[in-house]
Amino acid sequence: MTLREKLGWGALSLLAACALAVIAFVRGENVNALWIVAASVSINLIAYRFYARYIARHVMQLDPSRTTPAIRRADGLDYVATDRNVLFGHHFAAIAGAGPLVGPVLAAQMGYLPGTLWILAGVVLAGAVQDFMVLFISMRRDGRSLGELIRMEMGAIPGVIALIGAFAIMVIILAVLALIVVRALAGSPWGLFTVAATIPLAFAMGIYTRWIRPGKVGEVSVLGVIGLLLAIVYGGSVAASPVWGPIFTLTPIQLCVLMVGYGAVASVLPVWLLLAPRDYLSTFLKIGAIVALAIGIAIVAPPLRMPALTKFIDGSGPVWSGGLFPFLFITIACGAVSGFHALIASGTTPKLIASEGDAPFIGYGAMLMESFVAIMALVGATILDPGIYFAMNSPAAVVGTDAVSAATAVSNMGFLIAPDALTQAAKDVGESTIISRTGGAPTLAVAMAEIFSNVVGGPAMKAFWYHFAILFEALFILTAVDAGTRAGRFMLQDLIGLVVPSFRNASAIVPGIIATALCVLAWGFFLYQGVTDPLGGVNTLWPLFGISNQMLAAVALVLATVVLFRMKRQRFAWVTMVPAAWLCLCTITAGLLKLFSSDVKVGFLAHASKFADAGASGQILAPAKTMAEMQRIVFNDRIDAALIALFLGVVVSILVFGIRTCLAALKADRPTVTEVPPQLVAAE
């Protein structure tokens, strides 16, 4: 390093330290959001420059002269050596979804400090390491998928266990994403109209790209975005119309039925008709909205209004139940560390990487970028008046459904707010009410409307920006539901195929229909459970999602550790062992609490027994109104408990298999990994 570089990095470290000090220690006055942004950017840059490079050089010993799958198996289609900046965009678009936007919003109930610190530490030491390691492992093995990698390096049984885990995660992700959409659109005719309008719009775009101007993605996307903007603009009049307004005002249960039906139909339509064109819209809108949010926060430089720590760090919060450890670390999954990325980093990206030297930028760098998205979501949630935040995110069972009851309940929590302020906030964004709009998406939309309207349009544009933000979130969630149902179907066919080999045939119709139906029913079950849950559903489903996602991350990091041991590089295995151990600790503790905690707000089984006991003595406990509802609550709790037990089983068994494989690798006197042997890049 030259002296100038040393000075530059020194100054950046100083900035990081100052920013962190401000976030951590300033109390009693409002801290500006830019301090969090500054801390995040500087820490990410330092981590990228030093830690990612350390991992690349010393842990993995990346070798730019070694051929990558894109060179070795070049076919111009799946395996294409791609410019690193282009590939970065591709990889980032594939990993960034709704997760990093929602988790931090929910975590804001504990204040801005715990979430910020976990996102920063988590991404540097766990999340980005995981993505980078999996990319590295897959890249050295012809771009194989996570399940195959586990089978190759750890054995057939762990491979199957990982497949079962991945399918269960897919189901939970789809259910929780669908729940977020349901919560955001229920009773919101404007929002529902704009989202519904994307379906015919996507059809039109699909027909355009299929028949009229094949392949003109750019053109059709511009037309599509114009259509979207028109839908948002006219959505206000539709909602106000006495005829159309009520048609688009649906209850959560009606929306749930529509979502399940939509998922089933959409996942069997030809891809060019609905899925592909809507993916164009959602991808470009997502990138655009993220960039716009970053610019908006930089221009507006809003102060944080949420305290650094709230009293809810003791676990008594209304948004989700459970104490800071372990529940904060599973509530913010994506953005800090997301197991799902292991599927993406072992998907298309390793087949496109041109040189091993690009891997740190793609694997580690893109995850840092996603963590920055999570930081922006956290900023969004914490610049709102805490009274509004808690009124929006508390279940109706806690705050009631009208402005007076909500204002009283939230003020009693210690966050003073007047009923008028809640009514006005709803009016500003064009909603009939913002009370108990749980799920994170509406909160973020209010925050985005706040920021965007400060830059463009002023208060009059707030409703437009709010619905823009809702649309942007709903769009890519719907795309994920559609694409995820298809992917889940193939996963299920593979799994059933282990027992009934004829099920494997991906193009056969009957197995396809059965697997699709099972997949939709599985996530539909959890969605319905969430929708009918008086605590809002997010309370139940988000921890399930967080535990499953972190469990997959633990599995991926155990695999990475195994690979390092088998490479005979165990001296450096602490890089993956430390985050793996932390994630195992968090998921196992959280899982055990969810199973066995005697607190009925946390433990599924305790909750089930409470209702079962009451039912046995003929009592009906709120929220149930009939004996049948009582039984359903007990049944749901037990299913959730079984799922948690499954997740625990997956993580513990992979851990045991991992340790065994590591010990066996230690005994061997030479590397035992199954990489594709190195070939030198042909001289140009």
Place this chain on the structure above:
Amino acid sequence: MTILSRLRETALLMVGVPSYTAYRAHMAERHPDHAPMDEKTFFRDRQQARYGGKSGGRCC
């Protein structure tokens, strides 16, 4: 590559459409005896590969 064409390529790859030029170059270099797909067929092939196959999972 100019910045604009690189942005265009990035946007297309984000939705699963790799560079057609690169595909043609690959076919010309490695498989001169095979007729390459035309742009329309190439687009449809890539669309099906991205959305119709197992790799359809999107991130949370």
